[in-house]
Amino acid sequence: MLNFLVDQEKCTKCEDCIKDCPVGIIAFSPEYPDIIEGKEDECISCQHCFTICEPGAISIFGLNPDESMPLKGNLPNGKQMECLIKGRRSIRHYEMEPVDSNTISHLLKVVANGPTSMNDQLLFTVIEDQETMKKVRDDVMEGIREAIVTSNLPPGSEFFDSILNAWDNGQDVVFRHAPHILIVSSPDYVPSPEPDAVIALSYFELLAQSVGLGTTWCNLAEWAVASIIPDMKRKLNIPDSHIIGYIMLFGKPAVTYYRTVQRNNVKLNRVVWTD
Ligand SMILES: Cc1cc2nc3c(=O)[nH]c(=O)nc-3n(C[C@H](O)[C@H](O)[C@H](O)COP(=O)(O)O)c2cc1C
Ligand code: SF4
Numbered sequence: 538m539l540n541f542l543v544d545q546e547k548c549t550k551c552e553d554c555i556k557d558c559p560v561g562i563i564a565f566s567p568e569y570p571d572i573i574e575g576k577e578d579e580c581i582s583c584q585h586c587f588t589i590c591e592p593g594a595i596s597i598f599g600l601n602p603d604e605s606m607p608l609k610g611n612l613p614n615g616k617q618m619e620c621l622i623k624g625r626r627s628i629r630h631y632e633m634e635p636v637d638s639n640t641i642s643h644l645l646k647v648v649a650n651g652p653t654s655m656n657d658q659l660l661f662t663v664i665e666d667q668e669t670m671k672k673v674r675d676d677v678m679e680g681i682r683e684a685i686v687t688s689n690l691p692p693g694s695e696f697f698d699s700i701l702n703a704w705d706n707g708q709d710v711v712f713r714h715a716p717h718i719l720i721v722s723s724p725d726y727v728p729s730p731e732p733d734a735v736i737a738l739s740y741f742e743l744l745a746q747s748v749g750l751g752t753t754w755c756n757l758a759e760w761a762v763a764s765i766i767p768d769m770k771r772k773l774n775i776p777d778s779h780i781i782g783y784i785m786l787f788g789k790p791a792v793t794y795y796r797t798v799q800r801n802n803v804k805l806n807r808v809v810w811t812d
């Protein structure tokens with residue numbers, strides 16, 4: 538049930554909702570827009586109708602347009618976005634103090650507004666509690682040790698040997714002593730689980746860094762969980778049918794950066810078709 542409602546007092550009959558619905562299921566019926574009979578199931582939950590209606594006449598899924606943030610005057614400008622993208626860093630030194638739970642919930646609620654191939658399918662698994670974080674860290678490293686001792690390291694991951702040595706000497710190369718882990722997964726039936734997760738984590742990274750938090754894309758943890766210790770998925774309550782898209786570490790950074798990077802050598806393949 539889409540619960541598509543149009544406030545007739547507000548609707549100007551501009552047709553924007555009709556033209557912008559990506560699956561073409563809105564039409565005048567007869568005077569005001571409505572979902573075409575029998576087409577409700579084709580809705581992809583994109584909320585384009587809801588967000589394009591300038592007077593805020595549409596409600597769908599029980600949403601109130603007055604509770605959305607207006608875009609006019611609220612968007613960051615190009616310079617601010619450029620600074621955020623170029624100023625973002627991978628953090629490898631974290632404060633021990635955890636991020637408060639409300640901040641984490643708020644960031645994830647915002648990130649859940651990002652694009653996915655099927656709208657609303659991502660699972661955000663987050664470790665907030667420091668005892669749990671320690672257990673996960675220890676368990677992953679012991680899993681790596683077990684794989685090394687029993688010669689069960691997958692080919693290509695022999696470098697975990699030196700990572701384990703570092704761990705035994707107090708260095709956490711995998712989790713960088715970060716206070717939190719964020720894992721994004723999707724059910725295996727969605728069209729593109731990995732890109733969905735990577736997009737969500739990219740948004741999370743930029744948003745987190747905009748509020749002074751640090752993040753690290755964690756190839757090593759992803760590798761360990763996906764190919765060395767698959768049992769970890771069960772321990773983290775991630776459904777068996779889910780594909781882990783990627784893993785990110787985050788927390789308060791213990792380092793400060795003062796300027797943007799200058800990776801300006803963009804490799805550009807600009808095509809002009811010639812027969
Ligand atoms: C997909 C991906 C996986 C990464 N995995 C790790 C990792 O396992 N450990 C780590 O310390 N850094 C990891 N990084 C961080 C990169 O090394 C880092 O992005 C690169 O050196 C550039 O530095 P910057 O992110 O500060 O610009 C990863 C980055 C990406 C995009
Ligand atoms: S976008 Fe809003 S104002 Fe325009 S026709 Fe649709 S409901 Fe009416």
Ligand code: SF4
Pocket residue numbers: 557558559560561562563579580581582583584585586587597
């Ligand atoms: S949510 Fe998207 S697909 Fe569904 S009716 Fe609105 S515009 Fe169309």
